[in-house]
Amino acid sequence: MTSIQIDEAEDRVFARIVRPETRNAIDREMVEELHALCASLESEPRVLILSGTDTERNAVFASGADIRELRYRRRDQALSGINSSLFDRIAKLPLPVIAAVDGFALGGGAELAMAADFRIATPRARFGNPETGLGIMAAAGATWRLRELVGIAVATEILLAGRILDAREALALRLITEIHEPEDLLNAASRLADRIVAQDPLAVRITKMVMHMPRSSHPYVDDLAQAVLFEADGKEQRMTAFLNRKGTER
Structure with missing residues (x-):
């Protein structure tokens, strides 16, 4: 992989976006690499921790779709859902996804973070969807995920008026759940994975x-899901261990 750096462990995978020359813009090659990562996690479920790049100039999670490609896309490419299908696949991965956001998460980068189950960030994180300023719309999840996450009023201001949220605003709105210093961000993501x-x-x-x-x-x-879990070994083992710890088993 050239756009993503992968570090695998037994129970988690770290995936770092590394296109600093384009501010981690999401191009077709990155989309294909993320699909390959999803395929791996679907066959061998593990927690996924997504992060961006901290360069000498600035930190960036992902600055959005690569405008050099996006400029030439037409109706058929839009209807194929290049980014939306990927982000939907990420959202549906078997085990949780953690987005560790440092710096800008804009456009498709913000939508990528929204597809995660957890979002944590640094004080210099910035979230926004400036697509309407480019003559398009946020079509990879923001029009519905963002509304669910922060409410219709704030989502409308972000999507229609270009509002950018800083980390404190994102925390207050519960778009993110934790703020950590940059040097501790991945450690915090690992603690959450733990x-x-x-x-x-x-x-x-x-x-x-x-x-x-x-x-x-x-x-x-x-009820159906609970019925499956009631028949699984984990329930018996974990409840027995719980009762043994409490000394209350009869």
């Missing part, structure tokens, strides 16, 4: 799937 992998992996995986189900599927899908 908390995730300490849970039962099947319970985490099924809970994530159920959370993404439409409202009309509840509570029926919850």
Whole structure:
């Protein structure tokens, strides 16, 4: 891979975007590499930690779609959902995705972060969707994910008036859940991953799937999912261990 640096561990994968010469703009090659990463995580589920690049000049998570490519895309490319299908695939990965955002996450970069299950950031993080200023719209998730995350009023200001959120505003709006200094960001992401992998992996995986189900599927899908977990080994093992620790098993 040339756009993504991968560092793999037994229970997690670190993926760092490395196109500093373009401010980590998302081009077709990066999209293909991220699809390949998704395929790996679908076959061998692990927590994914996404981060950007800290250069001497500035820090960037991802500055958006590569305008040099985007300028020449037409209707058929838009209808193929180049970025939206990728971000949807990332959002549906079996185990959680953590976006560790340092610097700018704009346009498609912001939508990439929105596709993650968790977003943590540094004080210099900036989030925005300036697409309408370029004569297009944010079509890879922001029109609905952003509204769900920060509410319709703020989402409208970001999408239609070009508002950029700094880290403190993003934290107040719960777009992110934690702020850490740049040198501690990946360690913080690892600590969060530690908390995730300490849970039962099947319970985490099924809970994530159920959370993404439409409202009309509840509570029926919850009951079906719980029925699967009630028959799994993890329930018996973990509940037995819990009772043994408490000394309350009979």
